[in-house]
Amino acid sequence: MNYRLLARYLGLVSLLIAGAMCFSLPWAFPQWGYRSHLAEELEPVFETRAFIALLISIVVCLVLGSAMIWWGRQEQGRLYRKEAMAVVGLSWVLATVLGALPFHLSGVQREAGVRMHLVDCLFESQSGFSTTGATVISDLEAPRQVPHAILFWRSMTQFLGGLGILVLFVMLLGQGSAGKALMRAEMPGPSKEGSTPRMQDTAIRFAAMYCGLNLILALILGFLGLSPFDALCHAFTTMATGGFSTYNASIAHFDNAVLDYVIVLFMVLAGTNFILLYHLFFRQPGRLWADVEWRTYIAILAVASGVVVVAGLLKGDFGNLPAAVRYGTFQVVSIMTTTGFGTADFDVWSHFSRGLLVLLMFVGGCAGSTGGGLKVIRNLLFVKILYLEVQRAYRPTIVRPLRLAGRAVEEGQLRKNILVYFSLILAISIAAWVLIIAFEPDATWDERSQDKKLDSAAAVAATLNNIGPGLGTVGVTRNYGHFSWWTKLLFVFLMMVGRLEIFPILVLLAPGFWRNY
Numbered sequence: 001m002n003y004r005l006l007a008r009y010l011g012l013v014s015l016l017i018a019g020a021m022c023f024s025l026p027w028a029f030p031q032w033g034y035r036s037h038l039a040e041e042l043e044p045v046f047e048t049r050a051f052i053a054l055l056i057s058i059v060v061c062l063v064l065g066s067a068m069i070w071w072g073r074q075e076q077g078r079l080y081r082k083e084a085m086a087v088v089g090l091s092w093v094l095a096t097v098l099g100a101l102p103f104h105l106s107g108v109q110r111e112a113g114v115r116m117h118l119v120d121c122l123f124e125s126q127s128g129f130s131t132t133g134a135t136v137i138s139d140l141e142a143p144r145q146v147p148h149a150i151l152f153w154r155s156m157t158q159f160l161g162g163l164g165i166l167v168l169f170v171m172l173l174g175q176g177s178a179g180k181a182l183m184r185a186e187m188p189g190p191s192k193e194g195s196t197p198r199m200q201d202t203a204i205r206f207a208a209m210y211c212g213l214n215l216i217l218a219l220i221l222g223f224l225g226l227s228p229f230d231a232l233c234h235a236f237t238t239m240a241t242g243g244f245s246t247y248n249a250s251i252a253h254f255d256n257a258v259l260d261y262v263i264v265l266f267m268v269l270a271g272t273n274f275i276l277l278y279h280l281f282f283r284q285p286g287r288l289w290a291d292v293e294w295r296t297y298i299a300i301l302a303v304a305s306g307v308v309v310v311a312g313l314l315k316g317d318f319g320n321l322p323a324a325v326r327y328g329t330f331q332v333v334s335i336m337t338t339t340g341f342g343t344a345d346f347d348v349w350s351h352f353s354r355g356l357l358v359l360l361m362f363v364g365g366c367a368g369s370t371g372g373g374l375k376v377i378r379n380l381l382f383v384k385i386l387y388l389e390v391q392r393a394y395r396p397t398i399v400r401p402l403r404l405a406g407r408a409v410e411e412g413q414l415r416k417n418i419l420v421y422f423s424l425i426l427a428i429s430i431a432a433w434v435l436i437i438a439f440e441p442d443a444t445w446d447e448r449s450q451d452k453k454l455d456s457a458a459a460v461a462a463t464l465n466n467i468g469p470g471l472g473t474v475g476v477t478r479n480y481g482h483f484s485w486w487t488k489l490l491f492v493f494l495m496m497v498g499r500l501e502i503f504p505i506l507v508l509l510a511p512g513f514w515r516n517y
Contacts (some may be wrong), residue, residue, distance in 0.1 A: 001424065002083055004075035009385075010088045010094055012069030017098050018061035020160055024102070027229065028149035046107075050147030053105035057337060061098050063264050082513065089504040092496055093130060094158075104152050109145040110481045111138045119485040119492075121355025124267030126492045130499035132244030133340035134491070136481035140248050146434065148229075150386050155233035155244050161499070162270075162370040163239025165212050190234060204355075206274050209281065210370075212237050217266050224259050238263055241270045241371045243340030243468045250342040250476070256468035257326055258342055260274065264333050270363030271337035281305055293377045294405060296432050300376070301336060308353050315350035328353075336360040338372035340468030347475035356457060356470060358377040361465045362425075372466030372498055381418050424502050425464070432460045432490055438489050463494040 066142035079087070100121035108124075110116045113441065115389035116124070120136045122400055127134045139145050166182070218235035222228060230246055237244040247253035251263060258353040269277065276294055279287040288294055311317070318324035327344040334341045335357045346357060364373015382404055401416070436456040458470030469476040480491065497505045505514045 001086065001516060002075065003080065004072035006071030006072070006086055006090070007068040008075060009079070010064040010090055011070075011072065011474065012468050013091045013094060014085075014098065014150060017160075018058045018065065020156055021054055021058045021061065021102065021287045022152040024122040024149045026149075027152040028054070028147065038400065041159075043365055046202065047147050047149065048073050050102070050106040051096070053102050053107075054153065056105055057098070057101035058354055060101060061479040065091050067284070083161065085504050086513070087508055088500060088509045090332060092126075092500060093128050093508075095157075096122055096496070099129060099157050106147055108137070108147070110136050111140075112142065112145060117485070119488050120481070123480065123488045124154065125157060125323040126399030126495050127468070128154055128242065128244065130495040131158050131161045131237075131242035131338070131372065132463060132466040132467050132495045132497070132498075133158070133237070134463060134474070135244070135468075135479050136488070138481055140246060140481055143495060150228065151246050152233060155236045155242075155246075158242030158244055158330050159214070159236035160238040162236075162242060163207060167206060174497075180262055186468060203485050203508075209274060209277055210239060213266065213269060217262075220262055221259070223443055224256060226259075236343070238266050238339065239270045239370065241267065241337050241369075241466075243334070248477075251330075252343045260308055260326055260330050263341065264330055267333050267337045267339050267341075268298075268301065268388075270339070271371040273366040273367055273368035293380060297366050297376045300360075300363060300400060301333055304336065304356060305332045306358060308332055308514075311356075312349060313354050315352070317349045317353060321375040334358065335467060336363055336373070337365050338465055338467045342431050342460075342469060342476035345395065345475065345477050347477070348469055358461060358471070361461045361467050374422070374465070378418055378421065381414065382422060385415055385418060421502065424506075428494070428497065428502075429464060432464070432494055433434075436460065437492065438488055440484060459491070460494065463491045464498045465493060466498045 026049050030303055049448075100118070101119040102125055103116055104118060108116050108121075116136065123134070123136055134334070137146060140151065156458050214235045214409055215458070217238060218228075218231045221231035221234055226234065233244070233246050234251075236242070243250070245251065251260065265513070272288075272294060273291070276288050276291055279285065280284075290329035305325075308331070309321075309324040311364050313321065318327060330341070330343045331346050333339075346354065362374050363379055364375050365371020367375045367377045381402075381404070383406070388400060388402060391400065403409065433453075433456055436459070437453060440456070455470070455472035455474060458472065459474045462474060464466055469478075472478075474480060480488065483491070493505075
């Protein structure tokens, strides 16, 4: 392992985080009136503390980044696959720690009168960078509990996490073959096709589309009546499929059907492969519908929405058809794209609808999107592999290639990768579920908890798949603040594993990974 080269790259990431924090500084001045949901008079001392906390955090990031760059300044070695994976994994660890500084130093309160301790801050930071959207904060609208500028930084972490810190890194700095290694290690999901020969060009195009869609959505939200602060925060967290809101009731706070459908449209776009979006906007829009993964993605969203609407009307979850279409469709899209916004408390829906939403947590968005989950393409290939195995069980001599969109694909390595990935997800989910059931104190499961085993399973699924809200005690109207500190650390690990799709994090735990051969 080339540690000096690794330090140089991590130093650059630290500087990028410092730069991102600067955008939160102006929002510490409440007299600008950009926050429209103040419940009471803001305390200048509290906002000033947030401003100072951000300044200190920026200085820490700058000093740490500069020190690491200085230490690795003379290293000119190549960034091989092992170093690229280390940069990716350690960058998210570093971002989690640095991103937690503003929460910790500003004195954000988890509950009224109860400051967030260090683990809470790490949880909130990782939830942002991993675009999970889970939170430990009980009241986002209390100005004496969460400072104005910290709320903006909270949304900014999801903006950065959605695009990927390292995609920004490649875009801004350009690293040749190193950029290609970083890009391949960072982009989520199995790649079905290449993008462009120059990875820096690819990163620039992805970033331009991502920032452009954020800007368009923010302008639309502003036109619909949101303040600039709320419009920017919700645009950031929609396109990142993160789900952080500035309100306790999430999107339901606005109670605007037009806004709900606008958010649905942009969540669908955020869950689409950005390579396809590039072709849609600039080259060949027909390639969008020609893509089998996107067709499957849209079909699952449409069918699941229809099923939830019909089941909700039959079970009495909705009062009428317009409400069923509005709330049912929103929650299906929000859960499957792993955004996690809420317009209704789906935890009180029928068991059938709730169970379907839990299943959608494991589907996720398309490969190459900002969405989490297992990805549609993996689920599609997994079903095809199982179907071939069933055929070979009664016709062992059959020679039939695995086909995707009518074309034969290399089966051996693909089969191994898909089955190993699903096996690891299953193993990690079961291990985390058993640990929480066995060791989480009984006091955690309050009157809202319907079943300790079900709630813990939903919490594992919601964090591992980067969704945020689960069922019962971690439902859409609740938070994760009541869990013990060690369970929150477990959730931090699950969120990181889910965002980076297992391997860039697990390899960091292997002693042989750090040896020089």
